[in-house]
Amino acid sequence: MTQLTIIGCYLGLLLLLGIFSSRLFKGTSKDYMLASNSIGPFLLLMSIFGTTMTAFALVGSTGESFKEGVGVYGLLASSSGIIHSLCFFVLGIKLWSLGQKYGYTTQIQYFRDRFGSDKIGLLLFPILVGLVIPYLLIGVMASGAVINTMTSRVAVPVPSEVAGEAPTLVVKVPGAFKEGTFPEFLEKKADKKGNVTFSAGSNGGLPKELASLIICVVVLVYVFYGGMRGTAWANTFQTIVFMILGMITFYIIAMKLGGQDTLLASLKSASEAIPKHKLIRGAVGEGHEGISKLKFFTYLFVPLSVGMFPHLFQHWLTAKNANSFKLPVIAHPIFIMIVWVPCVLIGAWAASPLFLDNLPPPLQAKLLANPNIVLPVMVNKLATPLLGGFLTAGILAAIMSSLDSQFLCIGTMFTEDIFKHYSKKDSIDDRKTLLIARSFIILVVLVTYTLSLFEPRAVFTLGVWCFSGFSSLFPLVFASLYWKKTTKAGAYACVLAAFGSWLYLFAQSDYAAIREFTVKLPGTDYETMPVATMILCSTVALVVVSLLTKPPEEARLKRFFD
Amino acid sequence: MKMVVWGLVVLLLILHQDNWLWDDDRLVFGFMPITLLYHAGISVAAGVTWFLATKFAWPTHLEDSSSSEGGTH
Numbered sequence: 298m299t300q301l302t303i304i305g306c307y308l309g310l311l312l313l314l315g316i317f318s319s320r321l322f323k324g325t326s327k328d329y330m331l332a333s334n335s336i337g338p339f340l341l342l343m344s345i346f347g348t349t350m351t352a353f354a355l356v357g358s359t360g361e362s363f364k365e366g367v368g369v370y371g372l373l374a375s376s377s378g379i380i381h382s383l384c385f386f387v388l389g390i391k392l393w394s395l396g397q398k399y400g401y402t403t404q405i406q407y408f409r410d411r412f413g414s415d416k417i418g419l420l421l422f423p424i425l426v427g428l429v430i431p432y433l434l435i436g437v438m439a440s441g442a443v444i445n446t447m448t449s450r451v452a453v454p455v456p457s458e459v460a461g462e463a464p465t466l467v468v469k470v471p472g473a474f475k476e477g478t479f480p481e482f483l484e485k486k487a488d489k490k491g492n493v494t495f496s497a498g499s500n501g502g503l504p505k506e507l508a509s510l511i512i513c514v515v516v517l518v519y520v521f522y523g524g525m526r527g528t529a530w531a532n533t534f535q536t537i538v539f540m541i542l543g544m545i546t547f548y549i550i551a552m553k554l555g556g557q558d559t560l561l562a563s564l565k566s567a568s569e570a571i572p573k574h575k576l577i578r579g580a581v582g583e584g585h586e587g588i589s590k591l592k593f594f595t596y597l598f599v600p601l602s603v604g605m606f607p608h609l610f611q612h613w614l615t616a617k618n619a620n621s622f623k624l625p626v627i628a629h630p631i632f633i634m635i636v637w638v639p640c641v642l643i644g645a646w647a648a649s650p651l652f653l654d655n656l657p658p659p660l661q662a663k664l665l666a667n668p669n670i671v672l673p674v675m676v677n678k679l680a681t682p683l684l685g686g687f688l689t690a691g692i693l694a695a696i697m698s699s700l701d702s703q704f705l706c707i708g709t710m711f712t713e714d715i716f717k718h719y720s721k722k723d724s725i726d727d728r729k730t731l732l733i734a735r736s737f738i739i740l741v742v743l744v745t746y747t748l749s750l751f752e753p754r755a756v757f758t759l760g761v762w763c764f765s766g767f768s769s770l771f772p773l774v775f776a777s778l779y780w781k782k783t784t785k786a787g788a789y790a791c792v793l794a795a796f797g798s799w800l801y802l803f804a805q806s807d808y809a810a811i812r813e814f815t816v817k818l819p820g821t822d823y824e825t826m827p828v829a830t831m832i833l834c835s836t837v838a839l840v841v842v843s844l845l846t847k848p849p850e851e852a853r854l855k856r857f858f859d
Numbered sequence: 860m861k862m863v864v865w866g867l868v869v870l871l872l873i874l875h876q877d878n879w880l881w882d883d884d885r886l887v888f889g890f891m892p893i894t895l896l897y898h899a900g901i902s903v904a905a906g907v908t909w910f911l912a913t914k915f916a917w918p919t920h921l922e923d924s925s926s927s928e929g930g931t932h
Contacts, residue, residue, distance in 0.1 A: 375898040394921040564890035576884040630905035
């Protein structure tokens with residue numbers, strides 16, 4: 298119950314923040330969607346960082362390290378530190394400047410204007426929305442799973458006194474709710490053998506469906522009332538929360554797991570137990586193939602996705618001035634390090650016998666099958682319910698700080714790129730625009746929540762494919778800003794090649810069923826990430842078609858190039 | 860100086876590919892895996908490089924961007 302109380306207080310605080318920020322709302326659609334371009338350096342840093350760091354930052358990083366070892370930091374985090382800031386620097390500032398000049402609110406408005414093509418918006422819209430939806434679903438489903446795991450009962454194995462008899466499970470921490478509190482369809486689920494049981498269902502915790510619904514409602518309330526300003530404030534608050542709580546969790550887990558008097562001694566004790574194959578990236582015997590060097594290199598292309606995230610584009614446009622970008626550009630890699638290093642170490646410790654051998658066999662199997670639950674399980678086992686509650690708040694903060702921007706962005710895109718764009722200009726005043734944007738946001742939240750009820754588990758494996766899809770469109774935004782010869786036909790070719798290669802490789806991976814899918818260099822065994830092929834295809838298509846088609850007119854180029 | 864900054868960014872990307880630490884399982888200070896420490900260093904170096912970029916390669920001509928001129932979108 299302690300965890301649930303802390304989670305409740307945290308969500309209440311967020312609601313208060315949303316209501317407070319709504320009091321500063323100026324009542325215009327520009328204020329609602331872009332906070333009237335008033336966001337300074339600190340809020341911009343925190344909102345951009347909070348938006349790019351999803352649940353994956355805390356839960357996924359620990360899980361990946363548990364599965365693959367500490368090498369995941371180089372694979373996913375240090376590369377992002379370089380590439381994300383590069384995107385903010387070379388794309389963000391320029392797009393912000395053009396947005397100020399020509400009054401854009403969405404990415405599609407920019408591309409329509411830059412290429413003088415209405416249809417490019419129609420081509421891009423379903424692709425961008427289609428790539429954001431699985432991302433939203435991951436957040437909604439992960440929030441429900443985290444709250445459920447952290448509020449459910451904890452059992453420990455007690456060795457039997459009879460020699461040879463399996464240990465029995467004894468409930469150490471009771472769940473927040475007794476059996477029978479909720480309707481049966483929320484409490485009981487089928488286990489692997491097909492038996493419908495309480496322990497396979499909510500197991501004493503808040504049922505996932507209810508937990509996800511609460512998170513959706515809280516995010517909806519502060520996005521609905523506060524718009525972009527509410528989102529930026531909430532992101533800032535939540536980013537501070539998950540960074541501080543992450544460090545506290547690291548300290549407590551290190552002390553408990555290491556079991557020594559000082560932090561340094563405990564750290565040493567915990568790290569010495571990490572198996573060798575989790576410390577390196579090379580192969581160690583059978584079953585530990587490691588990661589190939591070329592695959593590691595081509596992973597560098599994945600973070601280019603931030604250049605095409607529609608929600609990040611919207612955040613860039615909120616900046617008060619170009620100087621507001623300086624702090625996010627500098628501090629982003631450092632912030633990634635502060636969040637990721639402790640999580641990666643915790644994940645590697647979890648793979649050591651020091652932790653793993655003390656778990657009941659069913660839980661060990663559960664962890665190996667779903668590494669994303671490593672962090673909640675560790676906290677449940679090693680920390681007090683109080684810390685468990687705070688950590689849950691931290692994880693939810695990371696999830697919600699991405700969800701809010703995505704909900705707001707999709708609502709804005711529907712309003713600006715479809716509804717307003719195809720309506721008679723003078724039939725929609727500002728008040729009506731605001732009403733439509735809010736209605737679309739409600740609709741997006743409703744649709745996302747409903748889809749999440751079907752538990753499309755496959756969305757978790759879609760994560761890297763979504764990122765790759767956005768990355769494959771990076772050449773489009775980069776060329777549009779830096780290459781005058783980019784033509785309308787070249788832009789279409791780029792989008793189609795990106796989408797076509799993505800679809801082809803996605804099908805080759807058996808629709809993400811082959812989790813470790815890679816593309817081998819022709820005639821060799823060298824593995825590359827699919828994203829490298831996609832970017833190659835979209836770049837070649839953009840360059841070749843642009844060179845073969847009529848260059849854009851001078852008047853248009855003058856508007857976009859100094 | 861602008862070229863030096865962009866050179867540093869390229870150097871960071873090269874240093875990121877640390878093939879020489881691929882099979883190194885040493886624990887620095889007794890607890891920090893060397894691979895993790897090295898890449899945490901890359902993150903700090905990235906912060907420093909981007910700081911230099913804001914000092915010496917900043918697009919100052921974009922700082923006084925004028926307000927909306929209206930577009931065709």
